[in-house]
């Protein structure tokens with residue numbers, strides 16, 4: 706039987722969400738993962754399938770129908786196979802889960818704006834906004850799940866949504882020296898449990914720090930920085946062969962210093 710195809714970027718957090726849920730449901734092998742190199746022009750055939758949008762992940766069903774948006778794909782796969790449901794099953798618990806998931810967009814944006822910031826004069830404000838997002842999450846968890854570590858008794862849909870962002874925000878520690886503010890113990894407990902879960906081990910801290918280097922200099926989604934020939938997002942040379950970039954944003958490194966020998 707032809708498997709559905711998930712077009713994805715290996716290190717993209719939105720793709721990782723889907724990988725985590727598929728791993729939780731034992732469906733990882735039921736999907737054909739097709740890697741897309743966003744540092745190169747998109748395949749016209751894929752662009753035609755997505756009607757011109759470029760954001761990944763994109764799911765192509767066996768009959769050619771196309772689905773997009775990671776949150777949609779999470780629920781699609783969770784509902785496709787009734788076994789081992791990941792989303793909560795009662796209206797109230799699903800509502801609480803959705804309230805937490807509704808907070809993810811602002812949380813993610815705050816983190817990416819902080820890591821991509823190039824204006825030292827704005828850093829304090831952006832760091833403060835990030836702190837505010839952490840406080841909102843800590844307050845929500847303290848309110849709805851004071852014991853934890855998860856929102857409910859197991860790693861669920863909200864954890865699928867947030868864990869890839871906790872993974873990416875290792876770049877905040879490395880390039881901005883920024884982390885969850887002291888005292889937010891409930892959020893730290895949640896993050897620690899999410900990061901340790903066996904279904905969420907697709908991307909390492911080393912991979913994030915090396916691949917997201919260009920984000921720290923304001924270039925996202927594979928965009929090229931001035932004077933550079935290769936994006937830090939390229940697949941080759943493999944990130945394992947590259948040196949660790951220094952912590953902080955002291956001076957921009959060139960391709961050679963980054964181990965990007967094209």
Ligand SMILES: COc1ccc(C(=O)/C=[SH]/C[C@H](NC(=O)CC[C@H](N)C(=O)O)C(=O)NCC(=O)O)cc1OC
Pocket residue numbers: 714717718719743759760761762773774775776813814817818925926
């Ligand atoms: C808030 O700023 C950011 C937040 C997250 C990401 C990210 O991880 C992209 S991951 C890769 C990105 N995918 C998405 O943004 C998907 C978002 C979509 N809403 C979903 O949930 O599936 C992509 O395909 N980019 C290639 C393209 O569009 O051609 C980047 C940000 O800025 C560059």
